[in-house]
Amino acid sequence: MTDTIVALATPDSQSALGVIRISGKKALEISEKACGNPAPPPRYVHLTKYKSAQNETLDQIIMVYYEKGKSFTSENCLELTCHGNPVLIKEILNDLLKRGCRLANPGEFTYRAFTNGKIDLTQAEAIADLIGAKSKQALMLANKNLDGNLTNKIRQIQSQILVQQSNIEAFIDFPEDDLGDEKNRQVITSLCDISSELTGLIEFGKKINVFNRDLKVVLIGPPNVGKSSIFNRIIGMDRSIVNHEAGTTRDFIDYKINLGMVTVRLYDTAGIRKAEQQIEEEGIKKTHLLIQDADLVLIILDRSLPYPSGVDLEIALDIKNKKSILVLNKSDLPKNIDMSESNFRHLRTTVVSTNEKESISSLTGLIQNLLLEEYKTENEFNLSVNLRQSSALLKAQNAIQKSLETLEVGNANEFSVPDLKEAISCLNSIVDTKDNEDMLDLLFSSFCIGK
Numbered sequence: 001m002t003d004t005i006v007a008l009a010t011p012d013s014q015s016a017l018g019v020i021r022i023s024g025k026k027a028l029e030i031s032e033k034a035c036g037n038p039a040p041p042p043r044y045v046h047l048t049k050y051k052s053a054q055n056e057t058l059d060q061i062i063m064v065y066y067e068k069g070k071s072f073t074s075e076n077c078l079e080l081t082c083h084g085n086p087v088l089i090k091e092i093l094n095d096l097l098k099r100g101c102r103l104a105n106p107g108e109f110t111y112r113a114f115t116n117g118k119i120d121l122t123q124a125e126a127i128a129d130l131i132g133a134k135s136k137q138a139l140m141l142a143n144k145n146l147d148g149n150l151t152n153k154i155r156q157i158q159s160q161i162l163v164q165q166s167n168i169e170a171f172i173d174f175p176e177d178d179l180g181d182e183k184n185r186q187v188i189t190s191l192c193d194i195s196s197e198l199t200g201l202i203e204f205g206k207k208i209n210v211f212n213r214d215l216k217v218v219l220i221g222p223p224n225v226g227k228s229s230i231f232n233r234i235i236g237m238d239r240s241i242v243n244h245e246a247g248t249t250r251d252f253i254d255y256k257i258n259l260g261m262v263t264v265r266l267y268d269t270a271g272i273r274k275a276e277q278q279i280e281e282e283g284i285k286k287t288h289l290l291i292q293d294a295d296l297v298l299i300i301l302d303r304s305l306p307y308p309s310g311v312d313l314e315i316a317l318d319i320k321n322k323k324s325i326l327v328l329n330k331s332d333l334p335k336n337i338d339m340s341e342s343n344f345r346h347l348r349t350t351v352v353s354t355n356e357k358e359s360i361s362s363l364t365g366l367i368q369n370l371l372l373e374e375y376k377t378e379n380e381f382n383l384s385v386n387l388r389q390s391s392a393l394l395k396a397q398n399a400i401q402k403s404l405e406t407l408e409v410g411n412a413n414e415f416s417v418p419d420l421k422e423a424i425s426c427l428n429s430i431v432d433t434k435d436n437e438d439m440l441d442l443l444f445s446s447f448c449i450g451k
């Protein structure tokens with residue numbers, strides 16, 4: 001790679017500081033000519049002036065030099081920390097372009113780190129995941145892969161396959177040794193175990209997807225039960241209009257909050273009832289659509305009123321197969337509801353009042369627990385598996401299955417070897433695909449510029 005690349009690594013907006021990264025051959029020349037540091041000791045902080053090609057001082061900056069072989073990209077690198085003014089940053093970037101640098105493509109620094117062998121593909125992806133993580137748990141998972149946990153797991157499975165491949169090849173090379181039924185069985189059993197391990201990883205990948213997206217929690221119920229009041233209490237501000245008249249909320253209102261390990265998008269909706277006007281009907285239609293897409297539905301009822309049997313069947317059909325909680329609101333008022341005939345009587349139920357802070361806190365805790373119900377065992381999360389990796393795992397698993405079909409037949413063991421090699425190669429593509437340029441382009445183009 002001959003080009004020297006440059007990019008702003010921080011957001012292009014007014015801020016205290018802005019960081020510009022440079023990687024490539026010209027880094028030392030820039031250090032000397034623009035920053036007046038002919039021989040900068042690596043990894044030291046240098047307070048200096050940045051001077052343009054016309055010898056104008058553009059800013060007082062901090063320059064750090066990272067030497068070839070030891071930098072992130074493994075090339076000579078500079079990090080210039082200047083003041084965070086977009087006008088100033090543009091001047092410095094333009095000057096660097098004049099000095100022979102070119103603007104980096106998205107993810108190009110990481111791409112160089114990968115092609116120069118500083119990191120493997122799972123670690124490169126972990127860096128992107130770390131930057132894009134939507135929750136604390138997602139951050140922790142990205143860090144595990146940055147440590148190489150997924151790579152280690154893949155390498156371990158590859159060597160297990162290789163052992164079985166050698167066992168089969170030994171039989172091909174020395175048929176007089178007669179692998180025999182017993183040995184054939186052992187190979188089959190081991191490959192079945194490997195196949196199950198791959199399934200486990202694929203399933204795990206699907207499971208942890210929950211930490212990388214906004215989970216949808218939808219508040220529904222008849223009008224006037226206090227949906228908007230609960231919504232406002234959970235998000236901690238008066239975002240939705242509350243009124244004693246039924247039918248106040250027409251269109252849904254949403255707000256993003258962090259609930260411990262997950263990020264939740266909370267929706268306040270129009271109360272479900274037989275609509276009096278078309279505009280209200282539109283709002284109710286949207287409520288039904290939101291329920292379809294929800295990760296968790298909170299059915300709010302007014303505990304101080306008799307059970308509202310008019311709409312419960314409609315809601316019950318909507319929430320079929322959905323994770324749901326029944327929330328009985330207005331517990332500060334005398335109880336009048338009778339749930340014995342209700343379609344919701346089997347749901348997990350909690351009683352709240354928007355006038356009682358504690359009851360809302362425990363509702364928030366319950367939401368969090370339910371969303372994370374199936375992800376409780378902390379130590380399970382030792383690595384992360386994304387969609388690309390899952391699809392390679394699936395291909396590897398299919399190849400193992402094919403080899404197993406051949407082995408089950410018994411007397412044609414050598415035909416199972418190509419499938420085992422294919423499985424190893426699929427697994428390799430998770431960690432190290434230097435020859436698949438299209439895939440690499442696609443992968444790194446999703447990175448941010450400057451990373």
Ligand SMILES: Nc1nc2c(ncn2[C@@H]2O[C@H](COP(=O)(O)OP(=O)(O)OP(=O)(O)O)[C@@H](O)[C@H]2O)c(=O)[nH]1
Pocket residue numbers: 222223224225226227228229230241242243244245246247248249250269270271272329330331332333352353354355
């Ligand atoms: N006593 C009491 N009143 C409440 C409670 N929560 C809400 N309210 C009152 O109930 C009325 C309706 O509240 P909203 O939050 O607007 O109800 P909603 O379900 O969003 O109503 P729509 O938008 O019309 O569907 C308001 O007068 C609130 O002040 C509560 O816990 N206790």
Ligand SMILES: [Mg+2]
Pocket residue numbers: 227228229240241242248249268269
């Ligand atoms: Mg409302």
